[in-house]
Amino acid sequence: MKKKYHKSGPSGAVYGLGFIGAAIYFISQATGFWMGVLGFLKALVWPVFLVYEALKAVGA
Numbered sequence: 001m002k003k004k005y006h007k008s009g010p011s012g013a014v015y016g017l018g019f020i021g022a023a024i025y026f027i028s029q030a031t032g033f034w035m036g037v038l039g040f041l042k043a044l045v046w047p048v049f050l051v052y053e054a055l056k057a058v059g060a
Helices: 009-028 033-044 046-058
Strands: none
Touching: 009 033, 009 046, 033 046
16 A cells, blocks of 8 residues: 655745744844743744634634
């Protein structure tokens, strides 16, 4: 039996570009080293904030 592999090329590229943009934004706004570390961590989970705000906006 042959295994099927699904690749997520376009969605992975969008997440990657979003991560880079978010990291640049959050780190550039940091006032110190630990705020920069926090900015990097925020950049890793930016889709969570996006989905949360979108669901809050539509009242779900």
